[in-house]
Amino acid sequence: MDWQGQKLSELLMQYLLLGSAAIAFLVGYIMSSYRMMLTIYLIGVAITFIVTVPNWAFFNRHPLEWCEIKNPDVPSSRQMRLRQQQQQAAKKNAKPQAKR
Secondary structure (H helix, E strand, O other): OOHHHHHHHHHHHHHHHHHHHHHHHHHHHHHOOHHHHHHHHHHHHHHHHHHHOOOOHHHOOOOOOOOOOOOOOOOOHHHHHHHHHHHHHHHHHOOOOOOO
16 A cells, blocks of 8 residues: 555545444434444444455555665665674673683
């Protein structure tokens, strides 16, 4: 899911939940039934879940383009930090040699 797809998913979620809440309230009020109101709202939540959670194709209309690595032989700052941490851990775990 790309960035625009996430935004679309968020908007769909808000509109569907708000719409199902409004419809559920009106039907529950007209029928004087709390159970009917909850049933309609839960159906709306289930529909919202089905529409917004899976990674549907219409959420991937604007794929991200990643930059090429300029020089793959030069380690990144993250790789350098990991090497330093591994070296420090190796020094800590090294057994001290007995003095003679």
